[in-house]
Amino acid sequence: MAMTTVDQLQAHASSLERRRRFYTGLGAAIFALLVVLGFIGAEEMNSGGFIQGLDNFFDYPRAIVVETADAGTGWFDLLWVYLPALIETINMAAVATIFGTVFAVVLSFAGTRGLQVWPPIVPVARRIMDVTRAFPELILALFLIFVLGSSPVPAIIAVAFHTAGALGKLFSEVNENIDRGPLEGMTAAGASWTKRMRWAVLPQVLPNYTSYMLLRFEINIRASAILGFVGAGGIGTELRKAISWANGADIAALFVLLFLTIMVIDQISGRLRRRLVGGMFAGAR
Amino acid sequence: MSAITAGADEVGRLNAAYADVLGVHRRQFLWPVGLLVLVVVYLAYAFFAFNVPDLIAKSRLDRGILLGLDSVAYKVHVEKNLRRDRFEVAVEGERTATYAEDALPDWVTVTGPNGYEGRVDIEMSGGYRFTIEGESLTITGPDLSTPFVATAGGREVVWTGDVPTWVDLDPRKVEARPTLFDRVQVTSGRILVFRYFWGWEDFWYDFRSPLNGLSSGDLWALAWSDDRIDPDMSNAAFIFSEFWGNEGWQHGDVFKALLETVIMAFLGTVVAAFVGLPLAFLAAANFNPEPVSRFLIRRFFDFVRGVDMLIWSLIFIRAFGLGPLTGVMAIAVTDTGTLGKLFSEAIENVDNKQVEGMQSTGASALTRYRFGVIPQILPVFISQSLYYLESNTRSATVIGALGAGGIGLKLVETLRTGKDWENTLYIIILTLLVVIAMDITSGWLRRKLTGVARD
Numbered sequence: 001m002a003m004t005t006v007d008q009l010q011a012h013a014s015s016l017e018r019r020r021r022f023y024t025g026l027g028a029a030i031f032a033l034l035v036v037l038g039f040i041g042a043e044e045m046n047s048g049g050f051i052q053g054l055d056n057f058f059d060y061p062r063a064i065v066v067e068t069a070d071a072g073t074g075w076f077d078l079l080w081v082y083l084p085a086l087i088e089t090i091n092m093a094a095v096a097t098i099f100g101t102v103f104a105v106v107l108s109f110a111g112t113r114g115l116q117v118w119p120p121i122v123p124v125a126r127r128i129m130d131v132t133r134a135f136p137e138l139i140l141a142l143f144l145i146f147v148l149g150s151s152p153v154p155a156i157i158a159v160a161f162h163t164a165g166a167l168g169k170l171f172s173e174v175n176e177n178i179d180r181g182p183l184e185g186m187t188a189a190g191a192s193w194t195k196r197m198r199w200a201v202l203p204q205v206l207p208n209y210t211s212y213m214l215l216r217f218e219i220n221i222r223a224s225a226i227l228g229f230v231g232a233g234g235i236g237t238e239l240r241k242a243i244s245w246a247n248g249a250d251i252a253a254l255f256v257l258l259f260l261t262i263m264v265i266d267q268i269s270g271r272l273r274r275r276l277v278g279g280m281f282a283g284a285r
Numbered sequence: 286m287s288a289i290t291a292g293a294d295e296v297g298r299l300n301a302a303y304a305d306v307l308g309v310h311r312r313q314f315l316w317p318v319g320l321l322v323l324v325v326v327y328l329a330y331a332f333f334a335f336n337v338p339d340l341i342a343k344s345r346l347d348r349g350i351l352l353g354l355d356s357v358a359y360k361v362h363v364e365k366n367l368r369r370d371r372f373e374v375a376v377e378g379e380r381t382a383t384y385a386e387d388a389l390p391d392w393v394t395v396t397g398p399n400g401y402e403g404r405v406d407i408e409m410s411g412g413y414r415f416t417i418e419g420e421s422l423t424i425t426g427p428d429l430s431t432p433f434v435a436t437a438g439g440r441e442v443v444w445t446g447d448v449p450t451w452v453d454l455d456p457r458k459v460e461a462r463p464t465l466f467d468r469v470q471v472t473s474g475r476i477l478v479f480r481y482f483w484g485w486e487d488f489w490y491d492f493r494s495p496l497n498g499l500s501s502g503d504l505w506a507l508a509w510s511d512d513r514i515d516p517d518m519s520n521a522a523f524i525f526s527e528f529w530g531n532e533g534w535q536h537g538d539v540f541k542a543l544l545e546t547v548i549m550a551f552l553g554t555v556v557a558a559f560v561g562l563p564l565a566f567l568a569a570a571n572f573n574p575e576p577v578s579r580f581l582i583r584r585f586f587d588f589v590r591g592v593d594m595l596i597w598s599l600i601f602i603r604a605f606g607l608g609p610l611t612g613v614m615a616i617a618v619t620d621t622g623t624l625g626k627l628f629s630e631a632i633e634n635v636d637n638k639q640v641e642g643m644q645s646t647g648a649s650a651l652t653r654y655r656f657g658v659i660p661q662i663l664p665v666f667i668s669q670s671l672y673y674l675e676s677n678t679r680s681a682t683v684i685g686a687l688g689a690g691g692i693g694l695k696l697v698e699t700l701r702t703g704k705d706w707e708n709t710l711y712i713i714i715l716t717l718l719v720v721i722a723m724d725i726t727s728g729w730l731r732r733k734l735t736g737v738a739r740d
Contacts, residue, residue: 225595
């Protein structure tokens with residue numbers, strides 16, 4: 001090996017440092033340029049400008065609050081009136097989450113190399129997950145509403161479809177990160193594939209699966225509410241009616257119901273998830 | 286490789302010897318079964334709560350098949366209108382895509398002075414032949430022993446001949462569809478034949494564009510020739526502008542809508558990440574010892590997150606009107622809460638030793654943050670922001686459909702007209718491609734920037 005003086009090393013290190021700084025600076029400059037161009041473009045394409053928009057930003061919430069105050073105590077009855085719609089939305093999310101999870105488990109097992117399901121199916125399952133995950137729920141829901149008519153079922157199918165891909169990807173990451181010790185032990189003892197999965201894999205992955213599923217359930221409630229807005233029933237449909245008739249008190253009641261539900265589910269699932277997997281849980285949607 | 290086997294008596298002995306261990310196993314077996322029963326009961330309830338039997342009875346699968354066909358095929362209309370004395374052959378019945386009388390497609394043969402006064406023979410796909418002469422339509426085909434004839438002239442449609450199963454008879458409207466690709470409607474004043482073809486019609490250039498029907502080799506040669514089609518611009522620019530301005534497919538508009546959606550997702554996530562980060566420091570117990578402000582910031586995160594993107598976008602659409610800026614605001618506000626919460630959790634998990642080390646060298650507060658804290662939370666910051674960038678691309682299409690604009694609104698518009706399903710499919714495919722591209726890009730950036738082999 002050639003001799004290297006300290007000076008040479010230092011010169012090399014500082015040149016590397018300069019290059020690193022250059023690339024970081026270049027990256028930051030491109031990023032800043034994109035942000036500025038994006039804002040200019042967005043401002044141009046918007047029908048109302050940002051500044052005049054800011055002035056009447058509070059008009060709408062104010063109008064809603066005023067009408068709610070006018071309604072007086074009768075407003076609380078509205079919460080009761082819209083409860084069935086809320087339950088329908090929660091049911092939509094729950095059924096979609098159940099079906100989505102079942103498909104996600106199947107896909108993730110088929111898409112994980114280490115679980116020895118059937119090697120040729122691994123890339124196929126992965127591509128299926130990529131595509132179903134990319135489908136925005138709305139697109140499929142709109143199409144199915146056209147074919148099946150306005151009802152919660154198209155929304156459920158659409159949400160379950162997306163859930164299968166999104167959860168499938170997270171599940172297969174969990175599958176890949178298991179400790180392979182138990183699996184090897186069971187294989188050495190001659191256990192069948194079902195037994196290996198049941199006793200070596202499931203106990204390791206189930207807590208993470210449940211935790212991801214709870215997170216997904218919460219996301220699916222939001223998604224089901226939004227799909228109601230395009231005609232899938234539930235609280236979204238009621239909200240669209242209230243908004244088009246400009247019933248401030250009804251809008252407020254629906255906002256409050258949706259907000260409370262999301263808060264409650266968020267708190268419960270957060271607590272459950274912390275108990276299941278412990279520590280910080282950084283979830284991806 | 287063979288498994289170790291044990292005889293029945295051996296199994297019995299083991300069961301007795303390890304009763305307590307195996308008992309746990311049996312009890313553990315019970316609760317999944319119970320859970321499964323619960324789920325099945327719940328699904329049965331949901332099955333009836335959502336009125337699925339009724340839905341199945343009312344669903345229009347045939348409509349689905351026709352929609353599917355319409356999105357991958359196009360039809361050419363051959364119309365004889367007796368009320369307006371008109372004969373026309375047009376792609377999708379569009380006024381702008383009408384064939385000239387002397388340049389009809391080769392499967393339409395006109396005998397006589399012109400299409401209206403003479404006889405028109407139309408060669409259909411399944412070996413069928415539709416003939417329009419005077420006021421009547423004659424169908425001959427492989428499964429017809431005598432031709433089926435429907436006459437349109439009177440107040441009601443009358444018919445004679447062999448009536449096959451694929452004909453829908455009604456005095457107001459006789460409709461025949463021997464195969465999916467051949468269809469005809471006869472009403473009292475009109476005979477309308479549809480012949481379907483696979484593919485997307487006039488995808489590259491409008492029917493009336495001089496470039497319609499040219500092969501890519503021809504276009505390539507044309508782009509390099511000095512013989513200008515349009516004297517105002519070079520051929521290459523003309524070829525592009527004809528494609529970009531295609532009226533049926535609106536490539537330019539669709540591209541602009543996609544760009545709007547991507548801008549919404551990108552700027553929304555950027556704003557959320559850069560507003561969320563400083564707030565996250567204020568919400569972290571180890572950086573903000575003051576409990577009241579910490580509590581307030583945390584509840585603020587919960588509030589903007591809980592109100593949901595749906596409600597925020599409705600409020601912002603009212604305030605800022607339609608457009609990407611509205612979508613940016615909705616995404617930014619909602620995700621400030623989500624990202625802020627995630628960041629503050631990451632900050633609370635920071636290893637304090639590095640900060641203390643910096644402090645022991647006499648570093649200022651700012652330097653301590655810069656070199657003690659930022660390097661620890663940067664991976665979380667980058668990877669979570671990129672995750673949300675990808676997910677927000679999907680959210681942006683949804684917000685767009687609620688009215689913020691972009692590709693979501695475009696999709697809702699084409700669905701509402703319900704006529705051009707191939708346009709809908711085109712938009713869906715492009716949206717999926719953009720989402721997948723965002724997914725790949727954000728995954729790649731995440732690996733590059735955080736230096737982790739896998740996410």
